[in-house]
Amino acid sequence: xxxxxxxxxxxxxxxxxxxxxxxxxxxxxxxxxxxxxxxxxxxxxxxxxxxxxxxxxxxxxxxxxxxxxxxxxxxxxxxxxxxxxxxx
Numbered sequence: 001x002x003x004x005x006x007x008x009x010x011x012x013x014x015x016x017x018x019x020x021x022x023x024x025x026x027x028x029x030x031x032x033x034x035x036x037x038x039x040x041x042x043x044x045x046x047x048x049x050x051x052x053x054x055x056x057x058x059x060x061x062x063x064x065x066x067x068x069x070x071x072x073x074x075x076x077x078x079x080x081x082x083x084x085x086x087x088x
Contacts, residue, residue, distance in 0.1 A: 057079075
């Protein structure tokens with residue numbers, strides 16, 4: 001398992017174990033930490049948007065040029081949880 005630290009919308013940190021190879025969107029949706037992912041991973045709703053710690057954002061692929069809803073609080077540190085695969 002891979003250890004992740006997730007900070008929810010209320011600012012509380014949660015230490016969780018995640019299965020390598022799983023998509024972050026799926027993990028957070030199941031744990032009910034405020035990630036709705038209502039489209040089920042079809043990249044059509046932006047409800048799986050997460051903010052990544054700056055040191056980890058550098059390790060991820062760059063965000064896509066075109067985002068579903070760029071006005072919904074996306075930044076250079078945000079990604080769709082669907083696009084983040086838990087590393088080993």
